[in-house]
Amino acid sequence: MRTSSTRDTHRNAVGGVCINDASHEECSAQGAWIDPGVESLETENSNTVDEITMCQAAVYIEDAVHYRSVFHRASYRMIRLYSFYYSPFWQWTIGAAIAVIHLLAFIEYPSSSLSATADISSPSYNLTRQRNQVPCWVPSFLEFVCLAVFFVDAVFKSVLLQSEQDVLKQPWLVAYFVIVSLSATMSLAFVFSGCGGFFHVHRALRPFFLVQNSSMMKKTIKCLHRTVPQVLTVLILIAVYLLIFTLIAMCIVQPIDLALDRANDTDGGDAAPDKADNKTDIVGISSEFSSFPQSLFNMLVLLTTANNPDITVRSYNFNRLYSLFFMAYLFIGLFCFMNMLTAVFYNQFRGYLTGAMQTRLFRRRLGVLAAFQVLHCCGGPQQRPMCEHQNVRTVPLACVVALLNKLRLPDWRLAILRENFAGHGPLLCFDDFKRGFAALDFPRTKSVPRMKQLSWPPAKLLQRIVVHKYFSWFSIFICAANTVGIAVSMHLAFDPVATRFDRFQAEHQVMIANYAFVVFYTVEHLLLLWALGWPYFSRHREHTFYGVCTLLLLGLSAAYLVLHRANFNTEGESPALRLLMRLANIIISLRVLRIVPRLKSIKIVWDSMRDILANLRFFLGVLAVAYYVFAVIGLQLFSGLITLEALANQTACDSYAHLDYASLHFNDFAAAIVVLWDLMIVNNWHVIANAFATAAGQAARIYFVIWWLVSAIIIMNTFTALILDIYFLRLSTKTTSPNPATPAFVQFDDFAQVFREHLVEPDYHQLMLAARHIRWLAPESAASATAAEAEAIDDEVA
Numbered sequence: 001m002r003t004s005s006t007r008d009t010h011r012n013a014v015g016g017v018c019i020n021d022a023s024h025e026e027c028s029a030q031g032a033w034i035d036p037g038v039e040s041l042e043t044e045n046s047n048t049v050d051e052i053t054m055c056q057a058a059v060y061i062e063d064a065v066h067y068r069s070v071f072h073r074a075s076y077r078m079i080r081l082y083s084f085y086y087s088p089f090w091q092w093t094i095g096a097a098i099a100v101i102h103l104l105a106f107i108e109y110p111s112s113s114l115s116a117t118a119d120i121s122s123p124s125y126n127l128t129r130q131r132n133q134v135p136c137w138v139p140s141f142l143e144f145v146c147l148a149v150f151f152v153d154a155v156f157k158s159v160l161l162q163s164e165q166d167v168l169k170q171p172w173l174v175a176y177f178v179i180v181s182l183s184a185t186m187s188l189a190f191v192f193s194g195c196g197g198f199f200h201v202h203r204a205l206r207p208f209f210l211v212q213n214s215s216m217m218k219k220t221i222k223c224l225h226r227t228v229p230q231v232l233t234v235l236i237l238i239a240v241y242l243l244i245f246t247l248i249a250m251c252i253v254q255p256i257d258l259a260l261d262r263a264n265d266t267d268g269g270d271a272a273p274d275k276a277d278n279k280t281d282i283v284g285i286s287s288e289f290s291s292f293p294q295s296l297f298n299m300l301v302l303l304t305t306a307n308n309p310d311i312t313v314r315s316y317n318f319n320r321l322y323s324l325f326f327m328a329y330l331f332i333g334l335f336c337f338m339n340m341l342t343a344v345f346y347n348q349f350r351g352y353l354t355g356a357m358q359t360r361l362f363r364r365r366l367g368v369l370a371a372f373q374v375l376h377c378c379g380g381p382q383q384r385p386m387c388e389h390q391n392v393r394t395v396p397l398a399c400v401v402a403l404l405n406k407l408r409l410p411d412w413r414l415a416i417l418r419e420n421f422a423g424h425g426p427l428l429c430f431d432d433f434k435r436g437f438a439a440l441d442f443p444r445t446k447s448v449p450r451m452k453q454l455s456w457p458p459a460k461l462l463q464r465i466v467v468h469k470y471f472s473w474f475s476i477f478i479c480a481a482n483t484v485g486i487a488v489s490m491h492l493a494f495d496p497v498a499t500r501f502d503r504f505q506a507e508h509q510v511m512i513a514n515y516a517f518v519v520f521y522t523v524e525h526l527l528l529l530w531a532l533g534w535p536y537f538s539r540h541r542e543h544t545f546y547g548v549c550t551l552l553l554l555g556l557s558a559a560y561l562v563l564h565r566a567n568f569n570t571e572g573e574s575p576a577l578r579l580l581m582r583l584a585n586i587i588i589s590l591r592v593l594r595i596v597p598r599l600k601s602i603k604i605v606w607d608s609m610r611d612i613l614a615n616l617r618f619f620l621g622v623l624a625v626a627y628y629v630f631a632v633i634g635l636q637l638f639s640g641l642i643t644l645e646a647l648a649n650q651t652a653c654d655s656y657a658h659l660d661y662a663s664l665h666f667n668d669f670a671a672a673i674v675v676l677w678d679l680m681i682v683n684n685w686h687v688i689a690n691a692f693a694t695a696a697g698q699a700a701r702i703y704f705v706i707w708w709l710v711s712a713i714i715i716m717n718t719f720t721a722l723i724l725d726i727y728f729l730r731l732s733t734k735t736t737s738p739n740p741a742t743p744a745f746v747q748f749d750d751f752a753q754v755f756r757e758h759l760v761e762p763d764y765h766q767l768m769l770a771a772r773h774i775r776w777l778a779p780e781s782a783a784s785a786t787a788a789e790a791e792a793i794d795d796e797v798a
Contacts, residue, residue: 053375055076056074057406058408060374061407064440070363070774071774081156105206109136119662120665143187162775179205183202186200186202187202203632219356220618223349224718227345227718231348234341238337241337242300249295250292297705305330306683306685341717342717345720370774372395372430397426401418420436420439424436451531463531476594479517480592483588514557521550525550546591549587553588564577626711627677641665641666641696642662656691676711679707679711680716
């Protein structure tokens with residue numbers, strides 16, 4: 001049964017129904033809209049409508065909190081689906097599927113039998129690979145389960161869009177369906193072929209599932225995509241410079257060989273054998289420049305200094321002037337072009353990342369505006385007169401209070417929001433509404449309790465001594481002395497002249513001396529706990545960390561005493577005792593870090609590193625994506641090429657076998673990750689590239705050069721730019737406590753806080769223009785908007 005108020009509601013152009021009985025024009029500009037299926041709900045009680053309105057507003061506020069897009073369906077049923085999609089259960093399911101499908105690389109062929117060592121010359125390596133083989137159906141089954149979860153996830157995302165036509169406007173969503181379908185098809189082909197074949201393209205596409213689930217990773221890749229064209233000009237300049245110097249190097253090597261030939265023709269007698277030997281040594285130069293591809297690769301490696309001075313010293317032995325050529329080459333390339341490349345990355349990437357943070361702020365403000373539009377005229381027609389105040393749109397304070405009760409936010413953030421709205425009148429305009437939710441922009445500030453107050457004068461004096469900075473410096477001095485003693489004992493313990501018993505005795509004596517230091521550390525922390533009080537003591541991570549270290553030292557010391565009595569043998573040595581001693585030495589060495597917060601210059605670096613580790617998880621994700629893709633491709637191209645037979649034929653002094661590089665190969669996924677890491681560090685990376693070029697062909701060097709460009713040039717320079725940006729921000733920004741009487745410290749909750757001072761508040765007219773395309777707020781104005789405007793707005797806030 002429907003009431004007259006329900007029958008009088010106006011239907012909009014896209015099939016929505018206004019939740020109040022205002023005029024059609026006013027609903028189009030202000031009302032909140034629900035799906036026609038909600039018409040069957042009983043609306044005699046306005047609380048039903050208000051409940052739907054509150055759910056819509058709460059969803060928009062939660063979108064603002066998490067920087068999510070507000071361009072989604074907001075009907076009653078879709079709100080429930082939307083809430084389930086972003087529920088912890090489904091998000092944990094997606095995260096687990098992403099983790100499992102990436103970890104499959106460690107158990108899939110050829111990585112289906114991992115051993116403790118990656119050295120192919122080790123007998124245990126070959127024995128393990130022969131015995132431990134994971135059946136191929138196990139990773140295939142797990143992959144199908146993960147792909148099913150991803151398919152459901154993609155369907156959820158497509159259903160929640162504002163219309164079916166919007167699916168084709170989302171390139172990430174279209175790629176999501178394509179990659180899931182391609183992966184399922186290739187996995188089925190692999191299973192039906194009897195787990196035969198080896199080339200699996202879809203495995204290299206798995207990192208897409210990680211990227212598409214993280215908005216910050218997508219922004220980072222978009223920033224990299226926009227930065228690379230700007231950097232391409234410098235890379236072209238480096239390529240031209242590399243080409244010119246390669247040609248010059250090939251030209252100046254020839255005169256060396258000709259001069260040696262003339263010397264051998266004219267000289268005779270006893271000097272001839274010496275000249276011949278000299279020629280043999282120097283003509284080795286031409287082996288590095290025997291062909292243009294070989295010369296170009298060697299000059300590129302020289303630019304990374306990996307083969308310096310190996311490739312330059314031979315020319316220098318012939319004539320001192322050749323050193324000028326290589327010095328000029330390295331000075332221009334290494335100190336000019338490479339540093340210029342870093343500067344370009346910093347300038348370009350910093351600007352684009354700040355723009356990405358500006359877009360996130362725009363999303364947050366748009367979510368707040370959408371919630372305000374939904375709450376406007378909340379409460380039904382009987383409250384309609386209260387909703388107009390001097391021709392300014394307002395929201396009743398009671399609706400805001402009800403909205404806060406609906407939000408799924410941390411208690412500390414809800415408390416701040418309630419405090420912001422506590423002093424307002426019965427009606428709030430948009431500026432008041434936005435100012436109240438501005439608490440979402442600021443990081444969490446924890447108030448540190450005061451130290452306990454003591455009345456007894458001797459106790460107050462002892463408290464002042466314990467909390468004084470000189471007492472802290474004295475403790476650091478004692479810890480440094482303890483560390484020096486440990487270093488001396490370890491030097492004596494590893495003396496090759498000393499016997500095994502003498503080495504143990506040296507460590508044992510230091511362990512006995514450590515008991516005095518452990519007693520000091522225990523008394524120190526007990527005094528700090530008494531002087532500061534548990535609330536103050538526990539709020540400081542430094543005190544908590546070193547308190548745990550002290551407890552571990554006490555436990556290790558007690559265990560050492562017990563084992564020393566029980567396991568004392570004729571030699572006075574026990575493996576368990578040695579292990580306990582070295583664990584205690586490691587924990588004592590960590591206490592030296594107490595000096596970091598005491599020095600201001602070091603503290604800035606320390607805080608910068610903490611911010612990097614806490615806020616650059618998305619960048620580490622991009623790095624992991626690059627590693628995963630290149631490791632999978634390396635497995636496809638080079639698996640099984642490094643074998644004992646191949647190493648037996650290498651006798652040169654800089655060969656794989658001579659350098660003991662038998663564990664650097666692409667025979668399994670874990671080993672491939674280590675090889676890529678060594679290549680990114682670029683030390684001796686040409687040795688690895690030459691070994692695989694010998695086994696697979698000279699074209700294999702292209703793979704290693706591309707990895708060097710991606711990892712060492714693009715990703716590492718981007719990482720350097722981010723470190724510089726955060727470090728400069730730390731230098732220029734000083735966090736002050738809002739209440740000087742109550743000390744406080746700030747925790748950055750997301751990466752946007754790092755760029756907070758560089759962001760500009762979005763203009764109200766820009767927000768209203770974007771809000772026109774939220775079809776569940778203003779369907780007719782959205783329908784009247786042109787497709788070009790909609791696409792521009794979607795691209796701006798997506």
